Amino acid sequence: MAKAIAYGHKRWISLTRFLADGRLEIDNNIAERAMRCVALGRKNWLFxxxxxxxxxxxxxxxxxxxxxxxxxxxxxxxxxxxxxxxxxxxxxxxxxxxxxxxxxxxxxxxxxx
Incomplete structure (x- = not known):
């Protein structure tokens, strides 16, 4: 629990920035979903x-x-x-x-x- 609190405290400005600007998302799920096909095909692309x-x-x-x-x-x-x-x-x-x-x-x- 202490590690989680320390993590949040060190990144507090970044974690709360979305509150000041309504255009920002709280997470990056949209970007991660867009990149999913890259991660799934990575091993295939080695060849x-x-x-x-x-x-x-x-x-x-x-x-x-x-x-x-x-x-x-x-x-x-x-x-x-x-x-x-x-x-x-x-x-x-x-x-x-x-x-x-x-x-x-x-x-x-x-x-x-």
Missing amino acids: AGSKAGGDRAAAIYTVIETAKLNGLEPQAYIADVIAKIAGDWPAARWDELLPWNWRPTVHNVAEAA
């Missing part, structure tokens, strides 16, 4: 094959999580972006393909319904 394979896996997981954070369905987003890049999408308009700028094409909307 990426090579450093380059690990780098590629990290890049695609980043794209997937960024799509999710922007309210997109990752598979539809990635499929559409790959199709556009494979076509004749101009390099000057690549910023439109970023998850926070991307808008589904009429074709993708019809498939989702």
Whole structure:
């Protein structure tokens, strides 16, 4: 019990900061839930094959999580972006393909319904 009280006393400002600012959460459960897939797959990712394979896996997981954070369905987003890049999408308009700028094409909307 003494260790718990000492812990709380040493971190009192951090523990009570959420009372002064209503936007702050009392815990970090949201962040931990978002990272759960990383923890679950960690052992599997040890076998990426090579450093380059690990780098590629990290890049695609980043794209997937960024799509999710922007309210997109990752598979539809990635499929559409790959199709556009494979076509004749101009390099000057690549910023439109970023998850926070991307808008589904009429074709993708019809498939989702």
